[in-house]
Amino acid sequence: MRDRYVTQVWNSVARFAYTLLYTLLMPLIVARLWWRGRANPAYRQRIAERFGYLPHHPRAGGLWVHAVSVGETLAAAPLVKRFLEQNPDTPLIITTTTPTGSEQVKRLFGGRVFHMYLPYDLPVFIHRFLRTIRPAALVVMETELWPNLMACCEQRHIPVILANARLSEKSARGYAKFSALTQPMLQRLSMVAAQHQSDADRFLALGLPPERLAVTGSVKFDLTVAEGLNDKGAELRQQWGRERPVLALASSHPGEDEQVLDLWPEIHQAVPELLLLLIPRHPERFEAVGNAARSRQLKIQRRSQGPASEATQVYVADTMGEMLTLLAAADVVLMGGSLVELGGHNPIEPAALGKATLIGPNYMNFAAIVDAMAEDHALEVVSDLNQLATRLAYFLNDTEARQLMGERAQATVDNNRGAVQRLVDLIDPLLKH
Structure with a gap:
């Protein structure tokens, strides 16, 4: 009884200290919110x-x-x-x-x-x-x-x-x-x-x-692909050049777009008609991602400024709410958050669309999902940049291999549905x- 009382007192002291510290830090918390508003005015x-x-x-x-x-x-x-x-x-x-x-x-x-x-x-x-x-x-x-x-x-x-x-x-x-x-x-x-x-x-x-x-x-397996979504993806492919291989870097963070852009010469040599689709996670990075591609003398097009053409090498998705449509237009998807130490992002979205999906070594936020999909050969984990370039080129060039992975990915999603109703x-x- 005494130990329980001591624990309760200690827990109360801990929450009081937390509240006091939070109160003292409020000016800094509000200042940080205002600072973030420089890049994204919605924070203000x-x-x-x-x-x-x-x-x-x-x-x-x-x-x-x-x-x-x-x-x-x-x-x-x-x-x-x-x-x-x-x-x-x-x-x-x-x-x-x-x-x-x-x-x-x-x-x-x-x-x-x-x-x-x-x-x-x-x-x-x-x-x-x-x-x-x-x-x-x-x-x-x-x-x-x-x-x-x-x-x-x-x-x-x-x-x-x-x-x-x-x-x-x-x-x-x-x-x-x-x-x-x-x-x-x-x-x-x-x-x-x-x-x-x-x-x-x-x-x-x-x-x-x-x-x-x-x-x-995971409720993420209960993702519903809207009717007509694949048709919208096909329309984008028609604009870009229907036969062009398309690689999407989805939900990228600082440092990831640059890593993939640095691999461009090697991948492009193996896949000459490649279109690289960059989809930044946060809108405040749209300009920086475009500048990173320009600095490498690549021909870029921002989605907000018009469709990509057959001459476009890098297409920057600088709009919000179009992730699934853009992924539907891709052949191979590389999940962001996994090439830097952020824990990765959800690979179920491209899986539900039947896309061949690769993810980097940092995927701890979705470890159970990624490990299960990798075991089913429904996704591939790449350990370093040299391996990444090789595997991306392989799947971009091998239609049968990526279709097989996409079919396995869709099957994994279908087999794990039901969490929402539970x-x-x-x-x-x-x-x-």
């Missing part, structure tokens, strides 16, 4: 929402989904669409922390949901936010846990489910270093719906009660508690 808009002052006042009893940015919003999309279909009269609130996430919410759902930015993690802001939206339950996508958010939800008896939850070994080690904050957060969760058993085991090791754990699979089945009882 709707700032009041980050302090809990909201433009919308939804009816009480709705479902609140928190998705940090673009990736989490896309992951939440199948869940949100299914929930809206099955619960058309229940308000649905989506929060993000980035403007690109906000734009993605608007593009995907329009006026069918309420969108707001998540407030900073201080009790005064969180309570103000909760008094306004009065949700029946909160669904947090993946691993976006905040100590005061969890505590405030518990105080207001709002159940919280961590959905599509993933936890890499590196992240688990980081959480373990702050166990006085981590354990109370996990114990305040009503349910963790883990993507894979390996993720589940790490949550248990950090202190999650076993009865609050379910392994539901999540909806977990959420419904929480709304009626």
Whole structure:
């Protein structure tokens, strides 16, 4: 009993210290937001929402989904669409922390949901936010846990489910270093719906009660390819030159476009008609990516300024919300975030389109998915740049090899569907508690 009391006191002290430190850092946090607005002015808009002052006042009893940015919003999309279909009269609130996430919410759902930015993690802001939206339950996508958010939800008896939850070994080690904050957060969760058993085991090791754990699979496998999407891809190919091989670097980060551009001479020698499609992850990089290609004396075209022609060597996708259409027009896809130490991005999108997909060595954010796909020969992991150039040229030149990989990738996606409905089945009882 005494040990339990000491633990509770220590945990309370830890959250108080966290809150105090967060409060002291608020001027720097706001200054960083303003600084980011230099490259993306949207960061300087709707700032009041980050302090809990909201433009919308939804009816009480709705479902609140928190998705940090673009990736989490896309992951939440199948869940949100299914929930809206099955619960058309229940308000649905989506929060993000980035403007690109906000734009993605608007593009995907329009006026069918309420969108707001998540407030900073201080009790005064969180309570103000909760008094306004009065949700029946909160669904947090993946691993976006905040100590005061969890505590405030518990105080207001709002159940919280961590959905599509993933936890890499590196992240688990980081959480373990702050166990006085981590354990109370996990114990305040009503349910963790883990993507894979390996993720589940790490949550248990950090202190999650076993009865609050379910392994539901990844909702990203429930991706729906819109009708006519492949036709749109074919139209782009017609503009670019139907017979040209097209390599897409999807969701690239600083340093990755440059690495692939440096490989251009070698790949181009093996694939003379190649069109390189660069799709930066963030809009503030559009100009830099274009300049990187120009500095190498390559013939570039930006999508916002017109279609690529047969003379174009590098096509820069400087628009938002067109990822799947652009991937549908590619022959081979290289996943970004994996050539630098960022943990990689979701390979399920090109897989669902039947594309031959390669990924670099840094894919810890999707380790279970990538390893399973690689084992099925539905994706290939490349360990270094020399191997990358060789394997890209191989798949770009070998139609049969890339079609076979694409068929295996589609089969892997189809065989892993079903997580969305399993999540909806977990959420419904929480709304009626």
